[in-house]
Amino acid sequence: MKITGKRLRPLFGAIAIVGAASVVLAGCSSSSSTSPTKSAAAGDTSAVISTNGSEPQNPLIPSNTTETGGGKIVTSIFEGLVSYDAKGATVNEVAKSIKSSDQQNWDIKLNSGWKFTDGTAVTAESFTKAWDWAAKFSNAQSAGYFFSNFKGFDAAKDSDLDLTVVSPTEFKVALTAPQADFPLSLGYSAFYPLPASFYKDTKAFGQNPVGNGPYKLKSATAWTHNVGINLVTNKDYKGKRKPVNGGLDIKFYTTTEAAYADVQSGNLDILDAVPASDFATYKSDFPNTNANQAAAIFQSVTIPSYLAHFGEDKEGKLRREAISLAINRAQVTKVIFQGTRTPAKDFTSPTIDGYSGSLKGNDVLTYNKTKAKKLWAEANAISPYSGTFSISYNADGDHKTWVDAVANSISSTLGIKAEGKSYPIFSALLADESAHKMTGAFRSGWQADYPSLYDFLAPLYGTGQGSNYGQYTSKEFDNYMTEGSAKTTVAAANKVYQSAQELLLKDLPAIPLWYSNVTGVWSTKVDNVKFGWDSVPLYFEVSKK
Amino acid sequence: MPSSPSQLSADHFVADLEETPIRAVDAVDESEKPRSSWTDAWESMRSRPLFWISGVLILLIIAVAIFPGVFNHVSATSANLNNSNGSPRAGHIMGFTYQGQDVYARLIVGARASLTVGILATLICTVIGIIIGALAGYYGGWLDAVVSRIGDIFFSIPTVLGAIVIMTTIPNRTPLTVAVILAIFAWPQVARQMRGAVISAAATDYVMASTALGVSRFRILIRHVVPNAINPVIVIATVSLGTFIVAESTLSFLGIGLPGTTISWGNDISSAQTYLRTAPLPLLWPAVALSITVLSFLMMGDVVRDALDPKARARR
């Protein structure tokens, strides 16, 4: 019969292994790690590290790479003006200095001596031409919007950015408004330089990119679609991310479960995403070679302001607060996620500079049954609520379990009907979100492109912003964003952003849930595995025994 | 009596009535009701313990599906994460799911949706498949060509694609919707099976004999060909009842099956799969229920098949 289970079972998630055998395996690995290999632990600088990845959605052009599959490769083969250290602080790379007196007109000086792997020099033009190209409307680059605050940017027609090349090692950028965290954003892949050869044949470049990063493609055909990509160390690399290994084999997996099994059997060195099925056991499977740390990923449930009973009025605010108080974040992260999520205390992430876990009013993010019921009753006094509170999610991601748990928490606390509502594919959910046709709340999340509070706030809650699917509008919030950008230091700007967050904690356009941790495991053959602020392992530091 | 064959003569070929008196066994009891093949089948089934065992099991499963309240008094939806994957204890004999819901309660309540999907999908695709397959196999020619090729097209459509399209155009997903979707993409299997068996059966001597006797073609199809070709379809139908219930689980997991709020064995199997390694019980119980259901229908299918086949009956 055609409809056998096997025909349909999903790609995502959810596969597991029975039994105590894993304990045996764990025992093996710990004993081997104590074996006398200390002398070799310094690492073999020619050894290649294998790690998990996924097929890039687009050709490997930095300004068109905004998803993690391609991102992991692009950040390994390119180097920007600055790079980020493990904590997300910027380190100068190609840039010698990035200066401005008004936070609006920036003067960027470059170090000389940097080369692309085709031998051409990295100059000011490598940046200005690349940025101009990326911002051009007709090139339809997915990261094109990163240039929207550049003078000369036009979202609807081709135009030139206002960039001035002073000398091969200096250029100037003019923004439309002050932006204090501009240097912070420059480590993002949209701002990487491109060699002259790129413009001759962009199509060929996308398959065999030429960069200036710590690694380069092993050969012109190193990228085998759907299978993986082989990178080797770039000997000419002049930056701070100098690899101590010989290269990277990024293997593409359709499920992280398969990748996990490969690490277990020694076929893969590093996995940076433990599947849900192994949350409970990854620590015993890999007792000394696992990581679970906060990452710059924020997850929430957005309640659109057009939803009946949840408008931006008194009733709506009461209900939003009640819903937030009714979610037992501590319990859900502990039981459902086995501690691989951290309950949210704000709208950003603890790995971001300026983060505060003690914002005024963040007690609304702590489970409080009595207060939740009281507020819900007050809202009912204004206008009685009958119906089902639904939380929509796309079924082709890994969301059902936590959505159900959150709905159950709301339901049992407030005594109302609450349930998860699944959309078969992501595009269907997105279509309803964009058309403002949601009939309930929906899951939402944000992964930072660069380590800044602003990046977590303005695109999501600013009036009319592309990702503001909840249709939140607040003059006060918008003012905070403009005000923060104009500050001369990041610290001063962050203060303003914190005030903006305190406003959000009152209005609750989205209900913060938790920060997604990065959970990784690796084999005992590799050493010194650390994860960056963006959840990607710092591959260049990894050594192989 | 002549002792040598050569002495046989036509006059003596038929024995005189007096020589072979009517024995009791040959006597016609005119007071008895005429026996149809159905009564024969019933007689045959009645005498087999397998029939009674599977019959009782099926009745029990159906009773659970219709009156879940009789078998269960615990809420199947109330969830408490403190009980997540909890072990069995008094009042909760099968333990708890990952969300902290009572496994036994969900098993009982979920029977209805699962059985509805399984039985409806099986019925729909079997009926469509039998009709189309029988006509195609028996009449052949252009009818066969058209019908078989439509089957090929349907069969090549990935079920996932069909289900997503249909499920997103139909707002209210019920067990019936899921059953229809499963059946739409499964009938060609039954049809081909039926077609093959009909082609086989149509080539047998008794069909030729009936044709020679001048019985109408359609009548032959109904009276002789189909009953002799139904065997593989019964097998397919009884097995697919189970696979449909499992397939529903997969559709649910993809978000294109029953809504998450509808409790079903399939939904629970798909939710429990992630935690199989640490908590196998919430997956085991619905799978066991599924096995028992399939087993009872398989056994019943076996008995019915035997009973309908006069040759198998004779051998017993």
Place this chain on the structure above:
Amino acid sequence: MVWYASRRLLQLIPVFFGATLLIYFMVFALPGDPVAALYGDKQPSPEVIAQVRAQFNLDKPFIVQYLIWIGHLFQGNLGTTFSGIPVIDQLKQAFPITFRLSMLALLFEAVAGILVGLVSGLRRGKIFDNSALVVSLLLISVPTFVIGFLLQYFFGVKWGLFSTTVSAAAPWHELVLPAIVLATVSFAYIVRLTRSSVAETMNADFVRTATAKGLPRRRVIYVHILRNSLVPVVTYLGVDIGSLMVGAIVTEGIFNIQGVGGTVYKAIQLGQGPTVVAFVAIMVIIFMLANLLVDLLYALLDPRIRYAK
């Protein structure tokens, strides 16, 4: 017979167009905008999305899109994915692997299924029959992903007998374990079908005649009973080829195989019409050829069946 076969091959043409039109329409009918979905939670400007839509002809009416696709097809161009990979490359990558995998699975389920079913049918109600029933029941009601992961864990991770995942080249020996997993559910069907068919054939007159003639039991079983019982089994196998090829989504995911099932599933999720329709078109052709083969086998297995015209 040659005439029959060539007529069947001619039917490929209308079926090809019917199937591709239908599939193209279904992909078109998928909800939402596949281009917008490419960008995830971070949407570029609507103008950028509109431009990419135009680039892939997604802004045109359905029938125009289909005709463009057909036009390109006749020029030997099957289109590209959103990421610029030619669909033809996807076909070249996925089909050989899937072909090897499904042939292995077909071999396993046919050999094991027919053998077990034969013995079960000959000894109905005996201990072997009952154990076979229990095993096939388990295979039906325990989902493939459970069986797949148990096998992967014990044979791959723990005992190291097979590789845990399949490498890019997907050589035959690495596909053995996935093929067994893939074959499990069909195995149950084939056991039941063979068993029932054998039980029925055993009562047939020609078997009684053969036995009465004093033919050796082996000959009666293999030549008379088995051969005449194979029609339903062969029918099943013919249809199952397709299920094995497109239906391997889970198995492919478990063992990280880059085959047809996973590629089509991903393309459906991403709304990539050219990929889906190209794969399905080839599936239709494979189906029709498999079914033709099955029909020709009927005549071979059962000499009474003749294809008149």
